[in-house]
Amino acid sequence: MPEGKHAAHRVRSADSEHRADSADPGPSLRAAPFLAALSGDTSPILTPRQRHQLLAIATRMKVSPRSVLYREQTPASWIFINAEGVLKTFKDLRSGRRWVTAFLYPKDVFGLAKNGLYIRTAQAITAATVYRIDTLELIALLRRDAELQYQFLCKVTHELREAQRQAIIVGRRDAVGRLAMFLQQTESSCSTRHHVRDVELPMSRSDIGSYLGLSLESVSRATSKLQRRGIVSFPNRHLARILDRTEFDRLTKAV
Amino acid sequence: MPEGKHAAHRVRSADSEHRADSADPGPSLRAAPFLAALSGDTSPILTPRQRHQLLAIATRMKVSPRSVLYREQTPASWIFINAEGVLKTFKDLRSGRRWVTAFLYPKDVFGLAKNGLYIRTAQAITAATVYRIDTLELIALLRRDAELQYQFLCKVTHELREAQRQAIIVGRRDAVGRLAMFLQQTESSCSTRHHVRDVELPMSRSDIGSYLGLSLESVSRATSKLQRRGIVSFPNRHLARILDRTEFDRLTKAV
DNA sequence: CGTCCGTTTGAGGATCATCAATGTCCGTGG
DNA sequence: CCACGGACATTGATGATCCTCAAACGGACG
Numbered sequence: 001m002p003e004g005k006h007a008a009h010r011v012r013s014a015d016s017e018h019r020a021d022s023a024d025p026g027p028s029l030r031a032a033p034f035l036a037a038l039s040g041d042t043s044p045i046l047t048p049r050q051r052h053q054l055l056a057i058a059t060r061m062k063v064s065p066r067s068v069l070y071r072e073q074t075p076a077s078w079i080f081i082n083a084e085g086v087l088k089t090f091k092d093l094r095s096g097r098r099w100v101t102a103f104l105y106p107k108d109v110f111g112l113a114k115n116g117l118y119i120r121t122a123q124a125i126t127a128a129t130v131y132r133i134d135t136l137e138l139i140a141l142l143r144r145d146a147e148l149q150y151q152f153l154c155k156v157t158h159e160l161r162e163a164q165r166q167a168i169i170v171g172r173r174d175a176v177g178r179l180a181m182f183l184q185q186t187e188s189s190c191s192t193r194h195h196v197r198d199v200e201l202p203m204s205r206s207d208i209g210s211y212l213g214l215s216l217e218s219v220s221r222a223t224s225k226l227q228r229r230g231i232v233s234f235p236n237r238h239l240a241r242i243l244d245r246t247e248f249d250r251l252t253k254a255v
Numbered sequence: 256m257p258e259g260k261h262a263a264h265r266v267r268s269a270d271s272e273h274r275a276d277s278a279d280p281g282p283s284l285r286a287a288p289f290l291a292a293l294s295g296d297t298s299p300i301l302t303p304r305q306r307h308q309l310l311a312i313a314t315r316m317k318v319s320p321r322s323v324l325y326r327e328q329t330p331a332s333w334i335f336i337n338a339e340g341v342l343k344t345f346k347d348l349r350s351g352r353r354w355v356t357a358f359l360y361p362k363d364v365f366g367l368a369k370n371g372l373y374i375r376t377a378q379a380i381t382a383a384t385v386y387r388i389d390t391l392e393l394i395a396l397l398r399r400d401a402e403l404q405y406q407f408l409c410k411v412t413h414e415l416r417e418a419q420r421q422a423i424i425v426g427r428r429d430a431v432g433r434l435a436m437f438l439q440q441t442e443s444s445c446s447t448r449h450h451v452r453d454v455e456l457p458m459s460r461s462d463i464g465s466y467l468g469l470s471l472e473s474v475s476r477a478t479s480k481l482q483r484r485g486i487v488s489f490p491n492r493h494l495a496r497i498l499d500r501t502e503f504d505r506l507t508k509a510v
Numbered sequence: 511c512g513t514c515c516g517t518t519t520g521a522g523g524a525t526c527a528t529c530a531a532t533g534t535c536c537g538t539g540g
Numbered sequence: 541c542c543a544c545g546g547a548c549a550t551t552g553a554t555g556a557t558c559c560t561c562a563a564a565c566g567g568a569c570g
Contacts, residue, residue, distance in 0.1 A: 091423075093423075094508055099423055099426065101419050101422070101423075102419075112412055112415065112416070114416060119416065139405075142401065142405065142408070143401050143402060143405055144401065145401065146397065146398050146399065146400065146401040146404055147398060149401055149404050149405065149408060150394075150397065150398055150404065152408060153397070153404060153407060153408050153411060156408060156411045156412055156415055157367055157411055159415055160367065160411060160414055160415045160418055161367070161369060161374065163415055163418035163419050163422060164356050164357075164418050164421075166418075166419075166422045167356070167418060167421045167422040167425050168346075168348075168354055168356075170422050170425045170426045170468070171354065171425045171468030172468075173526080173527075173556090173557070173558090174557075174558095175557080175558070204516070204517090205516075205517065205518095206516080206517095213425070213426030213427075214558080214559090215558075215559055215560080216516090216517080217517090217518080217519085217558090217559080217560085218557095218558060218559075219517095220517060220518055220519080221518085221519080221558090223518095224518075224519085236567095237516080237517075237567085253349055428524095428525070428526090428558080428559075429525075429526095430525080430526070459547095459548070459549090460548075460549060460550095461548080461549095469526080469527090470526075470527055470528075471548090471549080472526090472527075472528085472549090472550080472551085473525090473526060473527075474549095475549060475550055475551080476526090476550085476551080478549095478550090479550075479551085491535090492534090492535080492548080492549075
């Protein structure tokens, strides 16, 4: 598997960096606040000051498709925040299968560890830009700044809900239902500028299958069924267009 | 479904409570610290001072089996920490099925909300004792005390890993493998004083099925197979005894 | 224009859900 | 103390779904 080349440049110190990188908005997190009123989810939740705090200890990196950012069971030195592009985290099972645990969109955090070791492998799907933050430095910062840490707490809580949702998806018996829920989730994950009906799918059918607990053939059959039934069309491999929203929602609402 | 009666008594103020409730050790959390060395997971991670901070805003409650602590889609006023007993959180799906998202053992936190509403229903399986904490008060406390918040961050991170693990379990095809992984997980969750081979299963077969994405019949068939193959015996409905650890690990290591 | 990788489609075998009936445990009341 | 009732659990038969193996198709790229 190709490592890819990490074109990384260290961001300058906190003081000078604001002027030096005034074009860089800095990292941001995507999460639903604990007690937010309905909606209000799209607004940025990090203040400019918090962004600068993170920027001060962050390295902005560009990674090419297929680049591996870290491997499972290796020392977890860094935590990452996605700024642009799509990545995935996965785990290779002893059975030879690969289990994709998450697709990472902008504002997603990844690099969580257990006992100081990464528990997944992270790989870029598209070209991506990420912020790399030293774990120790981040923890020290979070312990000093309760407000910033609170944003991370909200973020992890959000991911917890997503993980539980994935468990529900995978628990469904029918492949079509799983795929529909995946499309719905992807639609809400990637805040695309495209038409609402279009959902970009940068990952392969194999990745989708590994995420949904299906073989890639079953994913393909599910897409065919959705297309035959006129609910979703797939203009090309990396795009899904929802044609019949009513019927589509009926598939996903089963949960 | 019976509500059960909540025998709750408000804990006194932070100052007097130390003497008044000196026998009460206060809440504790179970989680693996981000950077802990191998093992070291069993040690309590809350300091006495942090326990007292939590006790000051906590109400200790005893709940009887089948009591419902909160229902999904109702306002989330409280967060709970389990002190004793076993509970479950679940979600009723439109299909009529019930999806159990988690079994809650002592030191587990539950009551996470989205947009101010609970996303699951929480119900006691056995008689249990829990700490009930006003969500607003807890958030205010966490925003003041970064160290205490950090323990919660570790806890939620721990639960995130568990949720991802459950997704992997549910994604497995064979019922026997799923059940074996469930037994292993339960074994590590409940720090019982019993012999290492024994795993207590306070929940029903139906609950296990709802957690694993299986019908209760499939769970029953899986227990039968494990027993026929001499790997695990089930002396009674609420106890599993691992007889052949080697073979058992081989089943679970497939992940 | 040809290769390669990813995708689609087909046939056969395995696993689980469902429906149904029987069996077991436990608390209740006689 | 025993008999009864109900909830829970086990077992069997059938049908649906998905996985596996296999082959053909398609676009991207040199």
